[in-house]
Amino acid sequence: MEEPITFSEDGAHKPVFSLDELRTRCANCNLRELCLPVGLSGEDMDRLDRVIRKRQRVAKGELLYRQDDPFLRLFAVRVGHFKTYQVTHDGEQQITGFQMPGEILGLDAISSGKHQCDAKALEDSEVCEIQYSELEALFVQIPALLRQFHRLMSQEITRDQSVMLLLGNMASEQRFSAFLVNLSSRYAARGYASTSLQLRMGREEIGNYLGLTIESISRLIAKFKKAGLLEVSNREVRILDMPRLREIASGSRSFDK
Amino acid sequence: MEEPITFSEDGAHKPVFSLDELRTRCANCNLRELCLPVGLSGEDMDRLDRVIRKRQRVAKGELLYRQDDPFLRLFAVRVGHFKTYQVTHDGEQQITGFQMPGEILGLDAISSGKHQCDAKALEDSEVCEIQYSELEALFVQIPALLRQFHRLMSQEITRDQSVMLLLGNMASEQRFSAFLVNLSSRYAARGYASTSLQLRMGREEIGNYLGLTIESISRLIAKFKKAGLLEVSNREVRILDMPRLREIASGSRSFDK
DNA sequence: CGTCTGGTTGAACGTTATCAACTTTCGTGG
DNA sequence: CCACGAAAGTTGATAACGTTCAACCAGACG
Structure with missing residues (x-):
């Protein structure tokens, strides 16, 4: 070693x-x-x-x-x-x-x-x-x-x-939720904290990955914060309502109720 | 056998x-x-x-x-x-x-x-x-x-x-071109005709695959026909201008000149 | 001949992109 | 440690692209 x-x-x-x-x-x-x-x-x-x-x-x-x-x-x-x-x-x-x-x-x-x-x-x-x-x-x-x-x-x-x-058939909120849920569960699978994560990529990179623009990501984050789903400061993210986030990601529930 | x-x-x-x-x-x-x-x-x-x-x-x-x-x-x-x-x-x-x-x-x-x-x-x-x-x-x-x-x-x-x-960063014309070029080259690789192909899938399925609607596919086909890129009747497609199609697919040239 | 499925075309709408101004954060050197 | 400039992120106004809704058409099939 x-x-x-x-x-x-x-x-x-x-x-x-x-x-x-x-x-x-x-x-x-x-x-x-x-x-x-x-x-x-x-x-x-x-x-x-x-x-x-x-x-x-x-x-x-x-x-x-x-x-x-x-x-x-x-x-x-x-x-x-x-x-x-x-x-x-x-x-x-x-x-x-x-x-x-x-x-x-x-x-x-x-x-x-x-x-x-x-x-x-x-x-x-x-x-x-x-x-x-x-x-x-x-x-x-x-x-x-x-x-x-x-x-x-x-x-x-x-x-x-x-x-x-x-990329093929999710709306922006669903994409972003899916992205967060995915990250979270991959951290969880490896034994890391899954509700409190530090994004290692910038907004631009998230947007690029999700087929959206940086501005859209910014707005999505604001929206999710306001809805009480997330707490975000810079690249530090705390997931406050994982069940709801999963629902949105899976499409079983749209963002606005 | x-x-x-x-x-x-x-x-x-x-x-x-x-x-x-x-x-x-x-x-x-x-x-x-x-x-x-x-x-x-x-x-x-x-x-x-x-x-x-x-x-x-x-x-x-x-x-x-x-x-x-x-x-x-x-x-x-x-x-x-x-x-x-x-x-x-x-x-x-x-x-x-x-x-x-x-x-x-x-x-x-x-x-x-x-x-x-x-x-x-x-x-x-x-x-x-x-x-x-x-x-x-x-x-x-x-x-x-x-x-x-x-x-x-x-x-x-x-x-x-x-x-x-x-799906992440191509516009509709580019997606459709890429789809056709891909099909064509796969047929070519297997020894089939590559400029004259019969689509085995419906418009709806093409649209679904490309992250577009059936109507968009329909309009794209009309557009490509008018531009002299394709000859299409039902699911029978003849590619008339493969070089241009490749250019559009690769993004090195946009659809309208 | 009517119905059904698949496809086309048009008009209106909506979501997301684009453009632009502005703010915050961060890294670097003074 | 602070100050500056660059990079990253936010927010608003406008526009574009593709969707949605709707009507219509063509061929297949009973």
Whole structure:
């Protein structure tokens, strides 16, 4: 272990599990964590560790990789947050996702051997590098790992499709609710506080992701605050009425009663 | 071979390769076709064939599977076309994709073990069933197959992300152009005519997929016809100015000059 | 021949984008 | 530590794009 495990100290995302659990979950990144429930042997774990041990720091605003870079490695976010975005022909960008600790970057690059998007750090971050060729070699030795990997890719497809649904037929309030609920539940799944979150992305980026403008996001936030759904100060968000937010996100209830 | 290979007889999608090539490409479905360039041994091919041999007919309007069905099999489209769609909480549907011969259905179900969407036949169709557990067993024996499978899943992610881009920041003309260009190039990649296509889906379904209404699609078609980009009669489309269509789709040129 | 489904066209409306002015926050160097 | 300038966010007025509502048309089918 070359250095202590640090988490954002601002208190917004206090892990809600113990330090031991934390160490187990994060010491060797996502893939390892994901394989724990599957029950790898100690020996297999060691092999896996060897593949995913390399760490890399990425400063805020730096690119982890860019569109058309050759695909060699996957990355697991250890600390920090990223955004991935495609650059359109006319220079515009479309954000395709935000990644938090424990999530994998680069799965979309396997098919073509080139990265399909840029990945930019939203804050000072740290990733595990996973040499894809080495990972592939492990697949034949550890079937449980392979299965887990397929689940991971499939999950990415599912995630993208739910964004398609969001962009394709939700109104702005519904989109924004869905965005918050999604973030919240992803934090919850990773043991972080789920009702009190610090947005790592700016209004502009939220808007871009949701197919809306920065002004619309601003107005939505104001609206949600006034309705007593949220407490917001800058990028600090506290969700006050999660049930209602879920209802709006699911479409079972419109914003105005 | 339990029955003769039939293709849609309407002539809209005449394969442009020879009958022999056709037989090679389609006799045993997509996965086999995809593995040909990788160079599987004859023995491996046989094993693969054993897994994907089962055929199933699906009549127009029938569901191949529905949301929450347990995931057991993948499907490769042999003949016909499908649409996949998610049903929202309030009963609306959002189409997540259209699948043509040679494309795979069900990849999104791996992560949860349940299908995430309905798959409905747009016309009388035929699929190969691929028992997923058997396919998994083959992966350990045939690394080339595994690699191909990962490429396939990754491609699906890429595809979904480009739809996100479409829905997130394209104007209606650009969306529709992108839709046509996409269809066209997918047909081309599979050896079908690419400038003369028969739409297998209705206006409503196109609109749903593109995040627009049926009326908007209707108006777009009229507009594109008048501009000399397309010739359209019912669901028969002839692309007259592919370069311009591509330009509009890519955003490098707006619709009106 | 009437009905039904799918598609087209027109007019009015509404949501969200755009444009513009302004305020707040933040980072940096004095 | 403060002050400044730049970046990010807010708010209002106006406009545009696509939706909605409605009427109408064409082909398919009993």
